[in-house]
Amino acid sequence: MMERNDHKGTVGFVGLGTMGREMALNLLKAGYAVRAYDVRKEAVDPLFSHGAAGAESLADAVRDADIVISMLPDTPQVEEIVYGEGGLLASPPRGRLFVDMSTISPVAVRRMHADLKAADIAFLDAPVSGGPVGAKNASLSIMVGGERDAFLRAEPVFRAMGTTITHVGEAGAGQTVKLCNQLVCAINIQAICEALALGRASGVDLGQLRNVLLGGSAASWMLERLGPAMIAGDDSAGFRIDLMLKDLRLVQEQALSLSVPLPASALVTSQYVEARAHGEGTNGNQALFRVYDRMTNQTVA
Numbered sequence: 145m146m147e148r149n150d151h152k153g154t155v156g157f158v159g160l161g162t163m164g165r166e167m168a169l170n171l172l173k174a175g176y177a178v179r180a181y182d183v184r185k186e187a188v189d190p191l192f193s194h195g196a197a198g199a200e201s202l203a204d205a206v207r208d209a210d211i212v213i214s215m216l217p218d219t220p221q222v223e224e225i226v227y228g229e230g231g232l233l234a235s236p237p238r239g240r241l242f243v244d245m246s247t248i249s250p251v252a253v254r255r256m257h258a259d260l261k262a263a264d265i266a267f268l269d270a271p272v273s274g275g276p277v278g279a280k281n282a283s284l285s286i287m288v289g290g291e292r293d294a295f296l297r298a299e300p301v302f303r304a305m306g307t308t309i310t311h312v313g314e315a316g317a318g319q320t321v322k323l324c325n326q327l328v329c330a331i332n333i334q335a336i337c338e339a340l341a342l343g344r345a346s347g348v349d350l351g352q353l354r355n356v357l358l359g360g361s362a363a364s365w366m367l368e369r370l371g372p373a374m375i376a377g378d379d380s381a382g383f384r385i386d387l388m389l390k391d392l393r394l395v396q397e398q399a400l401s402l403s404v405p406l407p408a409s410a411l412v413t414s415q416y417v418e419a420r421a422h423g424e425g426t427n428g429n430q431a432l433f434r435v436y437d438r439m440t441n442q443t444v445a
């Protein structure tokens with residue numbers, strides 16, 4: 145196994161799934177040493193030939209890291225990295241800097257930020273937008289909450305993974321901006337499903353419909369990236385329905401706690417609940433169109 149030169153520093157990377165794997169590969173390309181840890185051992189394998197070192201345990205990934213990065217499904221997994229056996233509080237990283245890039249609860253972020261700060265460990269919440277393609281191309285949009293000096297320390301690492309890197313405020317602010325991003329994405333996906341459902345029922349060619357919309361004021365990232373799969377009935381996962389539902393739950397929790405009515409977000413959340421109830425949870429977000437199959441008794445095939 146080839147080990148990287150440690151001249152740029154060592155990143156302890158936790159969570160090598162759809163996004164984390166590509167982000168860690170870009171860190172290796174940029175010259176960072178990476179110690180990778182995932183509960184699924186096989187998730188780390190594709191990184192070895194690119195020079196990553198595998199960690200046997202969480203403590204092993206964290207201990208000698210100048211910076212620890214996590215890319216995990218939800219809040220409880222990130223809390224495990226902080227509070228669990230071999231985690232950051234039990235086994236502080238050499239560089240005393242932790243960056244979580246998952247999408248998780250802003251409330252939990254503020255709690256972890258306070259507990260880590262008391263242990264002299266800086267913590268940034270730095271969720272991302274751009275999907276697996278953005279992760280692969282190092283073109284993610286990264287929205288960062290936390291102290292400015294910690295942001296400045298982490299900025300070169302962010303530059304290896306993304307292009308739009310913005311310090312948006314105090315701890316939790318990165319997650320708030322990400323939740324705003326997610327509600328726009330989900331409502332946009334629903335709008336596309338509605339246009340395709342109406343077009344399909346009217347006998348319009350859906351490929352042409354998409355092309356026309358892409359050339360005008362209805363164009364969007366979602367229409368461009370998810371439209372072809374929706375039309376082809378290809379539900380394979382990039383960003384899973386159950387991950388978006390997790391994000392929409394966080395949107396609703398924050399909105400209710402602040403007494404902000406978000407009627408469109410509430411509606412699309414119900415559509416995602418319906419999709420998951422019909423077994424679409426592990427499918428990609430384009431499978432929201434299956435809800436419209438059921439409502440209209442029509443399919444793409």
Ligand code: NAD
Pocket residue numbers: 158159160161162163164181182183184187215216217218221224245246247248272273274275276382383384387
């Ligand atoms: P994923 O499920 O593909 O990857 C998560 C990885 O974490 C898995 O490999 C899993 O084995 C590992 N893991 C789970 N618990 C662990 C633990 N306790 N310790 C170590 N490893 C553990 O998810 P993903 O699609 O890569 O998404 C990760 C995060 O990024 C989520 O919060 C998601 O909402 C967010 N996100 C995803 C996308 C996307 O398009 N997939 C885009 C932007 C943001």
